[in-house]
Amino acid sequence: MAGSVQASMAERMARVVPGGVNSNVRLEVADRFVARGLGARIWDVDGNDYVDYVLGQGPAFLGHAHPRILARVQAEIAHGMTFGAQSEVELLAAEALIDALGWAEMVRIGMTSTETVQAAFRLARTRTGRPLFLRFRGQYHGWLDNVLISPAEPTPAPASRGQLPEALDQSITIEWNDVASLRGTLDRHGDRIAAVITEPMMLNAGAILPEAGFLETIRAECSARGILLILDETITGFRLGPRGAVGRFGVVPDLAIYGKAVAGGFPASVLAGSAELMSEFASGTNHSGTFNANVLACAAIVAAMEVMADGEVHATVEATGSDLMDQIRSLLSERDLPVQVRGLPAAFHLSYDDDLPVRNYADLLRGDAARYGRLVHAARDHGLWLTGRGIWYVSAAHDRTTTADTLERLARAIAVAETGAVRA
Template identity: 35%
Template sequence: MASIHTTSRSAELYERASRSLATGVSSSLRRFVTQPPLYIDHADGPHFYDVDGNCRADYTLGWGPLIVGSNHAGINAAVARQLEKGYTYGCQHIAEIELAELIVDSVPGVEQVIFSNTGTEAIQSAIRIARAHTGRDKILKFEGHYHGWLNNVLVSYRPKIEDSTLPQATCGGQPAGEFSETLVLPWNDVDALKDLFQRRGQEIACVLTEPVLANSGSCMPRPGYLETLIELCREYGAVSIFDEVITGFRIALGGAREYFGVEPDLSVYGKALAGGFTMSAVGGRAEMFEVLRDMRTIHSGTYNGTSFNIVAAIETIRELRKPGTYDRMNAHGHAVAEALTTTAAKYGLDAAVSGVGTVFSVHFGVTQAPRDYRETTRTDMETYGRFREAMLANGVQLLPDARWYVGTQHDDAVLQHVIKAIETSMKETMRCS
């Protein structure tokens, strides 16, 4: 996997894009991932090939979805067959039922699902269902958790710590009135949760949580935390919602429900669900969807159930259900994590890894994995930034926030390559410090 690592063609294209495409990119964060933003020519299995001719092992997986890699023969064939039969119907089709059945069969405690396109949308559907179900308006979310880009949830995503229990806008254009029904707490703090429920439990429609805090350092829940959250919701008549847009079909076939052995009222899926196609879903017990059946509320969308996305999701889940798939992905992730910490130690760098085999984060400057957003603010992101630059030059593409994604396409050859790149890049990182 020889890497040339010139980026001049990407730089030219970025300059051209910036003239007609506002900001030059299609999602704000992408502007800062690399300088210049990389233009990808094509992707195949675990590799991204950019327009300058660089081939890199990819651990970004398109920010999570590419759990079975790119150019997957089964997905390609299923989508090609479907395209000949029509793109989107605005009517029902059999593949929708097949996908619903497959999800219900794969995820513990999910009896029914609804489909939409993005994680952002599905989160809003779950919140609306919870509000219609409870007749209440308040949403509780946690510091550092990301639930999409809409105003009622893009709150305290990167809060200033001094006054972080007050809900904070994340960017301009978010009037406080649009998140006046949103409450915020630090995560992984049982006492804070119990205290809030005792004071305001009767007002809360739903509690939204990432079960593994993948968007802020891949922090793991403390033992019993998720269980307490679900129990408090039941006791006070609120709806527990797991945002499994990252963890769903990733940390186990049955996501956090299977991994932690817990059953929230609703779970939201996206990303890995359709292997890179645009699909999301909300799942839960059948009774949770009564509010849609009796028309107390609605769930709609022109592109909900679009045929080629649905068949891509079916193929992705079939691939993930093959025996040994999660064991292999986890083994790969653990081997990479081990290489990161042992190589860091060899070069005198403090480092810790948090998360699970298929999604984890590396933290420099600390020896203990962080447990919440506040603790992640103490890690050394500057060193990670230099390490990531070196990894890019050594043929490995990584995300800027230190999160690594592993998929079925990451085989032994990729492992050998990444371990070598980690060794070289750590050495270079130390030399520059």
């Protein structure tokens, strides 16, 4: 990297932006600068190309620079971006979302899922009059004080300097896929719990599926105890299918949060629910934001819903992702490497681990994160854009060509990473 355009940019960036990044998630790639993306590939400012399985941490589900998304956005923003009143494309976006989801009656459109989670919490407190939230270890619901927790600890603990520990007094955290713990916690604290919030599938960490009946049990327990069920579909929404995890697993929440794939790579988030519940926002429960439902976001949502409407996108991702997972398993098996490949074709996880099941975050900690980190570092140097936490996102733009390129580049990266591991 010495003498490269990227090295120069990284040096300049570090002088004007803390850590050289505008999101701490990017600290692991502070030395990398992307010039452009198209489909399933990105190119850095030095001209190196990468097959991309980060997809901007998930949003580019349709691929980078999708022509229909760009065309609709460009046409709409030519007339302005935000007006302090409603726009037609805002109405079209809301209608398209409700039609696509199939279960929700009303939506509110925001900018980020971090803020939309807070809107869902406020609505849950309004409805129940209760202060607490039950959540699951290893799941991420934003970076604000009351939700950012250290997954290394089994009980809620701050994950950042400067974070108010008392803000976490609102949270009770248990392990995923643990029905006994769920029921025991609800028995002890249920009369003070406003909502259970969960990813319907753990995708931020581990690509861990819900065990048979687990989501159904959460739904039944919430209904019986007057507790709201909030599904955080920031990652799963529109990625696991045209109706997200609700369509895939058949469990309908009281509220759901959507982000990332909802707008084809553009910044937008959505809170969805019943008309009876969502109407609280018009009756004294505040939800505000200058850039909520701006023209850019809403145009992107409308176009994304159109592109995904017929199901072909998801069929393509299922086929491509399934083949990719199988071929990666074969490659790893040939080299006798103890790596698990688990999850769904649209988003799967790799970790150096034994063959025991991974049911929750505690199980995920078994993996050799340092060894996987060496592989990721080598992969980036060989043209694979991967994230260090093990998740691989597949887009509608990935195909047989990208799979072939991936396997060839991954094989070379493994050779370097494993040789380095032996030397160390």
